[in-house]
Amino acid sequence: ARKSFSFRRGAADRVADPVESLGLKGANLALLAALDLPVPPGFTISTAAWREAASAHDGLPQSLRAEVLTMVEGLEEVTGRVFDGDSRPLLLAVRSSARAAMPGLADTVLDIGLNNRTVETIALELGDLPFAFRSYRRFIESFSSLVFAADPAEFEELADAERESAKWQLAEPSTPDEWRALIARYLAYIEDELGESLPQGPFEQLLKVVEAGFASWRNPVARAFRAAHGISENAGLAVTIHAMIFNERGEKSGTGHALSRDAVTGKAALCGEFRLGASEEDEDFGGSGKAIDLASETATAAFPAEIGALADYVRRIETHLGDACEVDFMVGDGELYLLQSRVARRSVAEAVRIAVEMAREGVIDEDEALLRIDPMSLEQLLHPTIERGEAVEVIGRGMPASPGAASGQIAFTAEAALQLVAEGRKIILVRNETLPEDVHGMHVAEGVLTIRGGTTSHAAVVARGIGKPCVTGAGALRIDFAAETLTAGSTVLAAGDFITIDGASGEVLRGEARLSRPMLTGDFATLMEFADRARRMGVRTNAETPLEARAARAFGAEGIGLCRTEHMFFEGERIGVMREMILASDEAGRRAALDKLLPMQRSDFVELFEIMAGLPVTIRLLDPPLHEFLPKGDTEIAETAASLNLPEKALRDRIEKLREFNPMLGHRGCRLAISYPEIVEMQARAILEAAIIAGGRKGKDVVPEIMLPLVGLRRELDFVKQRIDAVAAQVTAERGREVSYKVGSMIELPRAVMRADSIAEVADFFSFGTNDLTQTVYGISRDDSANFLSTYQRERIIERDPFQTIDVEGVGEFIAMGVEKARRTRPDITLGVCGEQGGDPVSIGFFEQTGLDYVSCSPFRVPIARVAAAQAAI
Ligand code: PEP
Ligand code: MG
Numbered sequence: 001a002r003k004s005f006s007f008r009r010g011a012a013d014r015v016a017d018p019v020e021s022l023g024l025k026g027a028n029l030a031l032l033a034a035l036d037l038p039v040p041p042g043f044t045i046s047t048a049a050w051r052e053a054a055s056a057h058d059g060l061p062q063s064l065r066a067e068v069l070t071m072v073e074g075l076e077e078v079t080g081r082v083f084d085g086d087s088r089p090l091l092l093a094v095r096s097s098a099r100a101a102m103p104g105l106a107d108t109v110l111d112i113g114l115n116n117r118t119v120e121t122i123a124l125e126l127g128d129l130p131f132a133f134r135s136y137r138r139f140i141e142s143f144s145s146l147v148f149a150a151d152p153a154e155f156e157e158l159a160d161a162e163r164e165s166a167k168w169q170l171a172e173p174s175t176p177d178e179w180r181a182l183i184a185r186y187l188a189y190i191e192d193e194l195g196e197s198l199p200q201g202p203f204e205q206l207l208k209v210v211e212a213g214f215a216s217w218r219n220p221v222a223r224a225f226r227a228a229h230g231i232s233e234n235a236g237l238a239v240t241i242h243a244m245i246f247n248e249r250g251e252k253s254g255t256g257h258a259l260s261r262d263a264v265t266g267k268a269a270l271c272g273e274f275r276l277g278a279s280e281e282d283e284d285f286g287g288s289g290k291a292i293d294l295a296s297e298t299a300t301a302a303f304p305a306e307i308g309a310l311a312d313y314v315r316r317i318e319t320h321l322g323d324a325c326e327v328d329f330m331v332g333d334g335e336l337y338l339l340q341s342r343v344a345r346r347s348v349a350e351a352v353r354i355a356v357e358m359a360r361e362g363v364i365d366e367d368e369a370l371l372r373i374d375p376m377s378l379e380q381l382l383h384p385t386i387e388r389g390e391a392v393e394v395i396g397r398g399m400p401a402s403p404g405a406a407s408g409q410i411a412f413t414a415e416a417a418l419q420l421v422a423e424g425r426k427i428i429l430v431r432n433e434t435l436p437e438d439v440h441g442m443h444v445a446e447g448v449l450t451i452r453g454g455t456t457s458h459a460a461v462v463a464r465g466i467g468k469p470c471v472t473g474a475g476a477l478r479i480d481f482a483a484e485t486l487t488a489g490s491t492v493l494a495a496g497d498f499i500t501i502d503g504a505s506g507e508v509l510r511g512e513a514r515l516s517r518p519m520l521t522g523d524f525a526t527l528m529e530f531a532d533r534a535r536r537m538g539v540r541t542n543a544e545t546p547l548e549a550r551a552a553r554a555f556g557a558e559g560i561g562l563c564r565t566e567h568m569f570f571e572g573e574r575i576g577v578m579r580e581m582i583l584a585s586d587e588a589g590r591r592a593a594l595d596k597l598l599p600m601q602r603s604d605f606v607e608l609f610e611i612m613a614g615l616p617v618t619i620r621l622l623d624p625p626l627h628e629f630l631p632k633g634d635t636e637i638a639e640t641a642a643s644l645n646l647p648e649k650a651l652r653d654r655i656e657k658l659r660e661f662n663p664m665l666g667h668r669g670c671r672l673a674i675s676y677p678e679i680v681e682m683q684a685r686a687i688l689e690a691a692i693i694a695g696g697r698k699g700k701d702v703v704p705e706i707m708l709p710l711v712g713l714r715r716e717l718d719f720v721k722q723r724i725d726a727v728a729a730q731v732t733a734e735r736g737r738e739v740s741y742k743v744g745s746m747i748e749l750p751r752a753v754m755r756a757d758s759i760a761e762v763a764d765f766f767s768f769g770t771n772d773l774t775q776t777v778y779g780i781s782r783d784d785s786a787n788f789l790s791t792y793q794r795e796r797i798i799e800r801d802p803f804q805t806i807d808v809e810g811v812g813e814f815i816a817m818g819v820e821k822a823r824r825t826r827p828d829i830t831l832g833v834c835g836e837q838g839g840d841p842v843s844i845g846f847f848e849q850t851g852l853d854y855v856s857c858s859p860f861r862v863p864i865a866r867v868a869a870a871q872a873a874i
Contacts, residue, residue, distance in 0.1 A: 003049035003064065004071050007033035008041035008078055021046040023097025023238035028340055035320060037313050038337050041078045042242025043071045044097060050214050050236040060211050068210070069203065071241075079243050084202045088125060089118040091135075091244035092202075094209045096216060098237050100229070104221030105237065106146055106213040111139040111244055113202040116183070123176075131249045133179040134172070140186050140198060143205065147212045148196045158185050206241070213239045245332035248277050252303075252334045258294055260314040261324040263350045266357030266523065268318075270294055270311040272326075274303075306336050317341050322364065323372070324354045347464045348377045349403055349524075356523040359530070366530040367874045373527065375841040375868040380404065381524060382555075382860050383469065384515035386502050395488035395499075396508035398449070398474030401460035406447030406469040407500040407512040410493060412484055414441025420496075421445075428499055430486055432479060433472075434459040442468060447501045449508060451477055469503035477508065520554065520863070528556055528863060534870035537847065538854030540616070541862055542834055544568055544604075549611045552859035556866055559615035560608065561767065561856020562707075562834035565683060566624050568604055569597070575629060579640055582626045583654050587678060594682040601683065605690030609702045618705040618767065618834075618856075620746070621673055621683050621720070625663040630655050664772075664781065669710020669746075673720050680720055684727040688739050692731070705742045705765060710772065712751040714758045717743075721762055744830075748772035753814045756821035760829055766822055767856070768815055770835030770843075774802050777811045804836060806843040816850050832856055841868035848872035 005013035005022065012034045018027035026044030033039050045068065053060050072092075076082050081090035091113040096105040114122070114136045123132035144150035162182050166173070173179040190196050199205050216222065217237040226233060247253045256274035261267065272294045292299050300307050310329065317325045324344040330337045346354060351373060359369040383404030386392065408426040411417040414437065420427045421444040429445040431438060433452045442448050442462055447469035450459045454473050463470030478487045484495040491510060493499065500513040520528075540561030541552035549560065569578045574597065581593035608617055631640040637655070641648040660666035673680045684706060691702040708720050721743045732738055745752070745759055748769030752759060756766070775782045780789075782803055792798045798807075806812050815833075822829050832854040837843035839857025844865060847855055849872070857865050 001048075002067065003052070004043050004045045004067050005030065006041075006043040006071060006074055007039065009033055009038050010036045015046070019099050020235075021048060021238065023047065023099055023240070024101065024342075025095055025097035025340060026238045026240040027097075028342070029240060029242070031320075032317075032338050032341060035316060037316065038335070039339070040093075040242040040245050040337050041075055042092075042240060043075070044238050044240045045210060047099075047236035047238050050217065050238065051234070053211070053214050054217075054236070060207055060214075065207060068207065072203070072206070075243055081243070083113055084115075084118065085121070086117075087121060089113055089121050089202075091118075091122075092206060092241050093244055094206070094213060095240045095242075096213050096237055097240045098217075099235055100231055102222050102225045102229075102231070104216065104219035104223075104225065106209075106216035107142065109139070109142045109146060109209045109213075111135045112143075112205050112209060113244075114139050115200040115202065115205075117200075118202070119183075126246065126249065128249050129176055129179065130172070130174075131246075133176075133183065135248075136183060137186070140183070140190075143198065143209065144190060144194070144196075146216075147208050148190065148194050150190070150194055154189070154193075155186065158182075158189055161185075210239050210241075213237065245330050245335070245337050247330040247332035247337075253277055253330075253332045255328070255330050256294065257326065257328055258310055258314055259324065259326045259344055260318040261344065261354055261357075263346065263353075266350070266353035268315070268361075270307065270314060274299065274331075303331075306331060309336055313338060324358075345461075347403060348373075348380045351377070352381070352527050353523045356526045356530075367534055369527070370530050370534060370867060370870050371874060373867055375864045375871065378864050378867060379860070381520070382863070385504065386500060386507075386509070387514040387516045392500070392513050393510045394507050395491050395493075395510045396474045396477045398451075398471040398506045398508065399453075399455050399460070400502075400504050400506040401453075401455050401457075401472040402448075402463035402468060402470035402503045404447070404469035404504070405500060405502045405513070405515050407498060407515065408446040409496050409498055410486060411441070411445070412479060412481060412486075412495055414438045416495065417441035417445055428501060430479060430499075431459070433457060434462065447471075447503065449474060449477075449499070449501050451475060451479060463503075469501055471501045471503055471506050471508060474506075474508050524863075528866055531866040531870035532556070534874055535866065536873045537844075537852060537869045538832075539862055539865045539869060540618075540832065540834075540854055540856040541859050542838070542856055543608075543859060546607050546611060548859050549608055552862055553611060555859055555862035557615075557859065557862045558854070559612055560617045560619075561832050561838070561854060563608065563617065563619045564623065565601070565620060566622055566628075568601065569622075569629065574600055576640075576643060578629050579631070580644060581679075582629055582658070583644060583646065583651065590676065591678050594678055598682050598686050601686035602690045602693075605687055605704075606694045609690060609694035609704070610698070613698065614700050614702065616703070616705055618707050618744070618765075618832075619683075619687050620707040620709055621670070622679055623669050623672075623709040625658075625660060625666055625668040626672065627655065627658040627660065627663065630658065664775065664783070670708045670716045670720060671710065673708065673723075674716060677720075677723050680723045681727050684724045685731060688728055688731045688741060689735070691741065692735055692737055692739055696737075701740060703740045703742065705744060707744050707746060707765075707767060709746045709769070710748060711745040711759065712749045712755075714755060714762060717745050717759060717762050746772075746834075747818050748835075749776050750814060753818040753821070756818040757825045760822040760825040763826075763829065765830035765832070766818070768818065768831070768833040768835065768852070770806065770811065770815075770833060770837040771803065773814060773835070774807065774811050777814055778802060778807070800842075805840050806837050806846050808846055812846055812850075815847075819850055819852065830854075839865050841865075841871075844868040845872040 007030045012030040015021050022044045029039050049064050081088045083090045091111050093110045095108045119132050119136040123129040141155045145152050162185050190198050254276040258272035262269040262271050274292045326344040327341040328339045355369040355372045358364045359366050386405045408428040410430050411427040417427050417429050426446050428447050429441050430449045433450050448459050448463050450472045457472050460472050486493045498512040500509040538558050540559045541557035542562040543549045543552050543560050544563050544567040577593055577596045581590050584590040631637045641651045687704050691704045695702040711717050742764035744763045744765035746769045747766045831852050834856040838855040839861030
């Protein structure tokens with residue numbers, strides 16, 4: 001069977017599974033050709049050929065050589081050029097084409113077919129000798145580095161030597177003889193130093209490049225990448241070969257990049273850049289030509305036909321893909337060619353904008369728009385911005401390369417960045433430009449600032465990918481690496497000084513600016529509306545403070561699913577009163593302290609109820625072991641003893657009494673409520689009185705949900721509920737007002753799951769606590785497992801941290817069982833989840849399947865949970 005497949009505008013050989021057999025680039029060129037779009041004519045040698053060659057011992061199999069020869073003959077016919085021809089020689093480009101982009105594969109080799117003879121023919125044909133020889137020189141360099149593993153720096157040195165001995169006037173040769181002498185020096189070096197010879201036969205050149213390209217699949221970097229990404233070693237490599245377009249000469253030649261949509265508005269419009277006379281390879285390095293904005297008047301005036309055609313092409317590709325696209329194109333000899341197209345890469349903000357705009361245009365529906373968004377990526381939109389009220393000193397300006405603002409201490413190298421971060425500092429990585437070896441430094445940085453580059457430079461692309469704020473091309477700033485300073489006009493900053501960057505405006509500020517969260521309006525809000533229409537589950541938040549509660553409301557939380565009351569006791573004067581309560585020697589002493597805590601708790605709850613304005617609020621009774629509240633260290637102990645008027649010895653004895661070896665399984669949760677029912681009574685009173693007060697102010701009933709943690713036995717809930725009911729009766733009598741409330745239970749112990757049907761007889765609602773449930777089902781400590789769990793992940797014993805993402809087959813089974821048992825007793829029971837996993841998209845998918853009523857998560861996860869819940873329901 002044939003193993004090579006040809007393509008040219010309007011015609012492409014059909015292949016059953018294009019990406020698998022032709023790789024991304026090959027499949028893409030075949031697609032463009034089939035869509036009748038202008039591509040350079042060519043053919044792709046498939047992965048099947050790679051497999052055959054890989055098992056052969058002696059170079060490329062004979063059958064493949066013959067096939068390639070036939071294919072090249074076909075190209076000669078289509079182009080009217082001849083490989084090794086005496087006139088109009090055909091030149092070819094060879095590209096590696098794997099099914100996924102990966103590092104380590106052979107780079108593109110251009111201008112195959114150039115030799116000592118054809119270079120002169122091309123020079124004559126085009127009337128451009130420097131162009132022909134420049135191409136030949138580049139070909140020799142890339143061929144040698146791919147096929148002979150030559151060091152590119154050696155060629156630089158040869159050129160330097162030649163420049164000196166021949167006394168060139170310019171950076172490159174300026175006479176034909178100078179060019180010929182340089183090439184002769186190159187070829188002599190290859191023979192004398194490398195012990196090789198550059199094949200002069202074009203066909204031999206081509207086969208050598210294909211063979212070396214195939215072999216690059218085994219490159220260690222590529223192998224490591226495949227291992228990390230689960231790509232089979234057998235997937236193999238295809239190689240795409242196409243006719244060269246002379247895009248680097250003349251007025252109407254060059255290379256560009258175009259997008260089908262405006263990233264700022266999401267609207268359909270041709271955007272991108274074009275560089276005159278630049279080669280496609282140079283573009284990655286910032287290009288040698290002058291960049292022209294495709295949307296500018298200069299572009300439309302200079303290239304009316306090309307711009308018009310390009311706009312039409314990207315539209316056709318977008319229609320075919322059903323998504324925004326980007327293309328790489330070339331213009332040579334006044335003809336426009338597409339080299340590659342793909343779904344447009346985009347920042348999260350752009351992705352939201354484009355998805356919403358496409359839904360608005362009716363190109364896709366709302367559900368499809370939602371499915372195009374990775375919920376976790378929305379976190380990037382919740383990035384801070386600089387508070388503008390502040391007097392901030394702008395010391396420089398660059399390109400807004402990746403959104404969000406960040407402050408940190410200046411680090412000039414990735415190593416310095418790692419070091420400072422290891423010391424617990426926040427840093428901004430400041431470089432002239434970034435290279436792949438800087439990426440680890442970018443990962444730990446708050447943000448990245450570069451002096452050179454633009455919005456598509458390495459720093460910008462990487463920063464957007466990892467969601468870090470980035471400013472590039474702040475050209476007015478100067479780095480002195482030796483002195484470790486950053487200079488902006490008269491301002492000189494040293495390594496370790498604070499700066500702030502604004503990746504949305506491109507500004508660079510001196511010092512640490514105050515940052516605030518962004519307004520979540522516009523397309524983001526529209527996407528959230530889509531999500532709210534699509535989802536079934538409710539989304540609540542875990543919040544204790546008014547600040548968190550307000551943030552969560554702004555993010556669209558539909559109530560509080562978990563208010564951890566212990567967090568309300570840790571601060572300020574409360575910790576003192578709390579200590580007084582814990583250290584009291586009898587019930588009377590405890591009650592005295594609780595009387596002081598009551599008004600504080602009550603006013604907290606009033607505020608939460610008011611912020612939540614009638615939405616459900618679940619308040620959990622005190623959960624953690626008491627010793628967490630006690631003073632630690634000698635000074636704190638001495639101070640506490642003094643303020644409580646206790647002898648230090650007595651305090652130390654009491655602390656010792658409260659000490660537990662395994663506090664997470666000790667005297668915590670509802671066990672405290674049962675040991676000290678007066679705590680429950682105080683908390684219930686605070687909650688119920690607050691409900692009456694807040695309800696009275698708003699003229700609307702507040703129905704608090706009181707939740708008991710760490711329940712394992714139904715009788716535990718019975719015991720506590722009786723106390724709550726008694727307090728409610730008292731409060732009603734005292735205030736002369738009925739108060740409605742619900743009493744429910746956390747389900748976070750295996751025993752609670754097993755007895756969920758019985759516990760449901762007394763509970764109005766359940767909330768699954770996946771933190772404790774994971775801890776107790778697995779028998780691993782939520783506080784001490786990070787070390788060995790990372791080993792487990794590395795050894796692939798587990799795939800993910802079970803505390804972050806639900807372990808479906810273990811902990812998930814328990815939850816499913818709990819749901820089933822609870823509903824058996826009480827079909828209308830409200831079931832939620834409030835552990836960390838309530839904000840994890842994968843887990844949310846599971847909770848949807850299990851039929852939970854809502855998830856509750858930290859405020860900043862609320863938008864993520866809304867979209868994840870919607871996706872799960874679609
Ligand atoms: C849980 O255990 O999942 C939970 C929400 O409670 P906490 O994290 O406070 O123990
Ligand atoms: Mg818990």
